[in-house]
Amino acid sequence: MKRMLAITCAGALLLALTSCSGGEKEPASSSAGGSSSSISSSASSSGGDMSSAGSSASTSQQETESVSLYVGRDGDFYVYTQEISGEVTPESIIQSMAELTGWNLDVVSAVEGNGKIVVSFAETSALYVGPPQEQKEEFHVLDARQLDQTILDSIKRTLEKWVGTEDGTVEVYFTAADGGDLVLEDIGVTISADEAYTAFPSGEAQ
Numbered sequence: 001m002k003r004m005l006a007i008t009c010a011g012a013l014l015l016a017l018t019s020c021s022g023g024e025k026e027p028a029s030s031s032a033g034g035s036s037s038s039i040s041s042s043a044s045s046s047g048g049d050m051s052s053a054g055s056s057a058s059t060s061q062q063e064t065e066s067v068s069l070y071v072g073r074d075g076d077f078y079v080y081t082q083e084i085s086g087e088v089t090p091e092s093i094i095q096s097m098a099e100l101t102g103w104n105l106d107v108v109s110a111v112e113g114n115g116k117i118v119v120s121f122a123e124t125s126a127l128y129v130g131p132p133q134e135q136k137e138e139f140h141v142l143d144a145r146q147l148d149q150t151i152l153d154s155i156k157r158t159l160e161k162w163v164g165t166e167d168g169t170v171e172v173y174f175t176a177a178d179g180g181d182l183v184l185e186d187i188g189v190t191i192s193a194d195e196a197y198t199a200f201p202s203g204e205a206q
Contacts, residue, residue, distance in 0.1 A: 023078035026070060062086060069097050070157040071139065073150045073200070077157055090117050090159055097158065101139040102132055103151060108177045116171040116196065117159050123177055127151060127184060145187045149200040156197055171196035 062085045070077040082096045090110035098105035106122035121127055131147050141147040156172045163170045174182045175193040182191035189201050 023069075023071065023080040026072075026077040026079050067093055067096060068158070068161060069093070069100060069154070070161060071097070071101060071150070071154045072157075073146075073153040077154070088162075090119065090162075093158060093162060094119065094155060097154065102136045103139070103147070104129065104132070105151065105155075112163075115169060116173060117163075118173045118175060119155060119159075120175045120177055120179060121182065127182070130186070144184075145189075148184055148187060148189065152191070152197060152200060173197060 064083045064085050065088050066081050067084050067088060069080045069082055071080060072078055080100055082100055084092050084096050086092070090112055091107060094105050094107055094110055097103075104124060104126045106125045108120040108122050110117065110119045126132075127148055130144050131141055135141065141150060152174060155174075159172050160170060173193065173195075174191050174197050176182050179193060181193045184190070191197060191201075
């Protein structure tokens, strides 16, 4: 009886530790609270001792920021906190998502300005070549359509939350490497480069 109790407790502890390592479900009524709400500096600052030794030690450590990544689709997202070294930009955020999920999210550019963010995907990205042969269990997708929708929905949501607005002030555009329409030939879907991305075209991912 004691052995059964010990096994049960050990299993519960393992489950708890596993759940802590993953993302948290985004609340259905969540809202952005400003440009700094979704990004908080995690760089440690030391005060008092301003010796040359302390100064050189602090400069050797590159500043990092905590960024919330939203992964999912159809408005159903999980939130993951990632550390980004150096300047936080749309491109560095997308590459952080690539590291988290294991998907190739190569971009030619990701430019913010004039109330919009334009993301141009490289031909080596998973949108063209598909998911990796060995997928991470937590981010496993069933087919190319599900992968493409999840990538676009996730990047859009993450960039909106990073900027801190969801009221139409910031629009996210997706294009091909040459700036033209994003044509996903494998699934017969075209994302217009001239229109802000709002939702994946009809035909739900399985």
